[in-house]
Amino acid sequence: MEKPLTQHIVPGRKPLSLKEYEKVGGYQSVRKVLKEMTPQEVQTLVKDSNLRGRGGAGFNTGLKWSFVPMGPDAATPKYLVANADEMEPGTFKDRLLLEGNPQQLIEGMIVAAYAIQASISYVFLRWAYKVAAQEITQAIHEAYAAGYLGKNILGSGFDLEMHLHTGVGRYMCGEETALLNALEGKRANPRAKPPFPQVSGLFGKPTIVNNVETLCNLPHIINNGAEWFKKLGLTEDAGTKLYGVSGRVKTPGCWELPMGTTIREILEEHAGGMQDGYLFRGLLPGGASTDFLVEEHLDLPMDYPSIQAAGSRMGTGTMIILDDQTCPVGFTLNLQHFFAQESCGFCTPCREGLPWVEKILLAIDKGEGKPEHLLTLDFHTKYLGPGNTFCALAPGAMEPLQSALKYFREDFERHIHEHHCPWSKSKAWQPSI
Amino acid sequence: MLTTEEKHQIDHEISLVPSPKNACIEALKIVQQSHGWVSDESLRDVADYVGMSTAELDSVATFYNLIFRRPVGRHVILVCDSISCYVMGYEDIRNQLFEKLNIKYGQTTEDGRFTILPNCCLGTCDCAPALMIDNDLYRNLTVEQLDEILTKYT
Numbered sequence: 001m002e003k004p005l006t007q008h009i010v011p012g013r014k015p016l017s018l019k020e021y022e023k024v025g026g027y028q029s030v031r032k033v034l035k036e037m038t039p040q041e042v043q044t045l046v047k048d049s050n051l052r053g054r055g056g057a058g059f060n061t062g063l064k065w066s067f068v069p070m071g072p073d074a075a076t077p078k079y080l081v082a083n084a085d086e087m088e089p090g091t092f093k094d095r096l097l098l099e100g101n102p103q104q105l106i107e108g109m110i111v112a113a114y115a116i117q118a119s120i121s122y123v124f125l126r127w128a129y130k131v132a133a134q135e136i137t138q139a140i141h142e143a144y145a146a147g148y149l150g151k152n153i154l155g156s157g158f159d160l161e162m163h164l165h166t167g168v169g170r171y172m173c174g175e176e177t178a179l180l181n182a183l184e185g186k187r188a189n190p191r192a193k194p195p196f197p198q199v200s201g202l203f204g205k206p207t208i209v210n211n212v213e214t215l216c217n218l219p220h221i222i223n224n225g226a227e228w229f230k231k232l233g234l235t236e237d238a239g240t241k242l243y244g245v246s247g248r249v250k251t252p253g254c255w256e257l258p259m260g261t262t263i264r265e266i267l268e269e270h271a272g273g274m275q276d277g278y279l280f281r282g283l284l285p286g287g288a289s290t291d292f293l294v295e296e297h298l299d300l301p302m303d304y305p306s307i308q309a310a311g312s313r314m315g316t317g318t319m320i321i322l323d324d325q326t327c328p329v330g331f332t333l334n335l336q337h338f339f340a341q342e343s344c345g346f347c348t349p350c351r352e353g354l355p356w357v358e359k360i361l362l363a364i365d366k367g368e369g370k371p372e373h374l375l376t377l378d379f380h381t382k383y384l385g386p387g388n389t390f391c392a393l394a395p396g397a398m399e400p401l402q403s404a405l406k407y408f409r410e411d412f413e414r415h416i417h418e419h420h421c422p423w424s425k426s427k428a429w430q431p432s433i
Numbered sequence: 434m435l436t437t438e439e440k441h442q443i444d445h446e447i448s449l450v451p452s453p454k455n456a457c458i459e460a461l462k463i464v465q466q467s468h469g470w471v472s473d474e475s476l477r478d479v480a481d482y483v484g485m486s487t488a489e490l491d492s493v494a495t496f497y498n499l500i501f502r503r504p505v506g507r508h509v510i511l512v513c514d515s516i517s518c519y520v521m522g523y524e525d526i527r528n529q530l531f532e533k534l535n536i537k538y539g540q541t542t543e544d545g546r547f548t549i550l551p552n553c554c555l556g557t558c559d560c561a562p563a564l565m566i567d568n569d570l571y572r573n574l575t576v577e578q579l580d581e582i583l584t585k586y587t
């Protein structure tokens with residue numbers, strides 16, 4: 001099985017230095033694009049490979065690039081930003097790439113920057129990834145020294161600056177337009193679209209924001225071609241995917257597997273199945289803002305269309321397991337507490353609605369719930385849904401809520417009818433104050 | 434007053450962006466690095482230096498949970514309270530810390546040694562529960578480990 005993204009990553013070992021990375025084929029894709037390909041050819045190749053954004057949205061990467069104005073009349077400077085603000089609860093896949101092989105990220109960023117003719121690039125890294133910050137700083141330094149960054153890279157006439165920016169918290173920064181505001185020294189509220197960042201992004205200039213895993217795929221696509229990349233996937237989606245599992249499984253972790261590997265294989269073969277004494281009840285397939293899937297979905301391939309057809313989203317591909325000894329109401333409350341806290345407060349439905357949802361769930365969890373509370377929650381799943389809010393935060397928050405109300409409604413009703421949490425002995429949620 | 438060294442570092446950040454205002458978060462980080470937090474006085478100094486009103490800068494400073502606008506202890510404990518840590522029982526860790534240090538979220542021990550704050554997902558969910566103290570990440574935590582961990586910080 002090919003594992004292009006993680007082939008040079010050994011957990012617990014220092015990442016390859018630039019020299020070591022070059023010896024195993026590193027930076028070949030940079031030589032190839034700069035010497036043999038036009039930016040347009042790079043865009044077309046990546047579009048044809050069907051690489052889809054690994055941050056969660058799953059948009060075709062080459063297509064995303066194609067909206068950037070090109071040619072001599074395009075505004076300059078153009079920017080490329082690596083979104084390394086991994087903050088989706090339950091998600092820890094980019095950490096592996098950032099700590100394990102920062103040279104691969106830089107190589108991918110040079111390819112992406114060349115494809116859109118960006119001259120300035122940023123790695124927007126969340127503050128918590130301290131090891132990654134050290135490794136990336138070192139890797140950027142080495143790349144400058146070796147002539148892969150800076151002016152006239154490899155004599156091609158192409159220039160690229162690269163900077164590491166570490167954030168100061170807030171989930172919102174992972175949203176690409178909010179991230180741009182954060183990079184500009186502003187509150188990380190999302191921006192209205194259009195204009196899209198491709199046309200007017202960082203400092204009003206054409207900008208592409210790509211996820212770390214997306215960028216790390218680029219060198220391999222350039223070196224091996226679009227058809228090779230497509231064949232890596234088991235289904236219509238291309239490539240490999242970093243899948244992760246957390247919760248009460250025997251061996252939680254993160255693995256690079258062919259796109260379209262089934263949930264069951266990931267859960268049972270790689271995560272080792274449930275811990276002894278715990279039974280599977282459901283899972284969030286790709287982070288906190290994805291709908292629950294349950295037993296009947298376990299044989300689905302983990303790819304964008306299959307998970308979407310089941311009413312959820314693959315999201316980041318890192319699953320969170322709900323076991324039988326964890327209260328589904330408490331689980332949902334924990335998620336809604338997070339979203340209510342992380343709302344930027346800019347638009348009213350999100351700012352007011354999410355705390356309302358949290359308060360109702362807290363009441364239900366404490367045994368103070370009323371039957372009409374469930375209707376209020378149902379109402380919110382629609383009212384805070386897509387189209388009613390300024391960005392995707394509140395609709396994302398509603399995904400686990402609406403599916404919890406669908407699959408675990410009896411558990412919500414038991415809390416209300418029995419006036420206490422049936423799980424309270426094993427897990428009493430206490431507000432975070 | 435900003436020190437010469439702080440000004441030097443802020444100038445560098447300003448040189449990388451189109452307008453000094455764009456460097457304001459970096460400037461706040463620099464001030465916090467030297468003082469541990471951003472006081473009203475520091476906020477005014479930074480606002481003057483980058484050409485913003487204090488209100489505008491405070492709206493930025495208070496947006497970000499890791500810019501501290503109140504004094505914190507010598508060490509800041511950030512307890513991950515997100516979903517994977519919840520499933521794996523982070524509350525026991527949190528409650529033990531509250532008890533051992535005799536403080537709750539947002540408070541600082543009387544000796545000024547620790548401040549404890551909740552934090553969303555630390556991105557190490559396969560090793561939950563987790564917390565950070567300053568720049569150090571602790572994972573697969575059990576309550577039994579807490580005493581030994583805390584003694585590392587004076």
